[in-house]
Amino acid sequence: MVKQFLMNLLLSFIWVALTGVLYYTNFLFGFAIGFFLMWLMNRNESDQRYFTRVPKIIGFFLYFLYEMIKANIQVAYDVVTPKFFMKPGIVKYPMNAKSEIEINLLSTVISLTPGTLILDVSEDRKVLYIHVMYLKDKEQFIQQIKDGFERRLLEILR
Structure with a gap:
């Protein structure tokens, strides 16, 4: 490859x-x-791995760019307006990622998007603790990360 x-x-x-x-x-x-x-x-x-992974990498990059722009607009809007729309919370996120590189890349990508921050990884490396600035629904946030960042990242790495 x-x-x-x-x-x-x-x-x-x-x-x-x-x-x-x-x-x-x-x-x-x-x-x-x-x-x-x-x-x-x-x-x-x-x-044929190269010819399947390159489009997935490009798709992941575009998805990450979209999520980053969306989060930046949300944070900027909250800063500019006089009323705060923050609903902070801590989410216990069960991961499908197993290896060190998968966990590291997933946590880095999540932390790079504004409004989220990785607090800790559990001892058994099955759970991420994420601080979320705009948390409306925990289950929706978990599903969004699972279907978005984690699924796309694991398709590239595995």
Whole structure:
């Protein structure tokens, strides 16, 4: 998979060199063209992990960006208006993540979104304790994290 990623980067650099336009959009376009060409050449290969993970990584990045912007707007609106809309709470979140890297990445992504902060991980590494600034419904928040960040992250890592 690393070999395919490096080949895709090489094709992107070749595209940038051939076009002579050194912009990040041109590089991303070259990456997409290289990805498509590599997919065409490797359709019959048995190892297709690279071609399934790259779209999932891009989807995860876009979802994270959406959630971050949404949380920033919510926090900024609360700061600007005279009335506070905060309903803070602590949620005990049962994780499906098992390994150290999965737990670490999940807790980092949750903490990076404004309004949430990881307080602790349980001793058996099955529960995260999360401080939430805008907690309306605990079950809805748990389901949102499970269906959003955790599911997408575990699809990439596993």
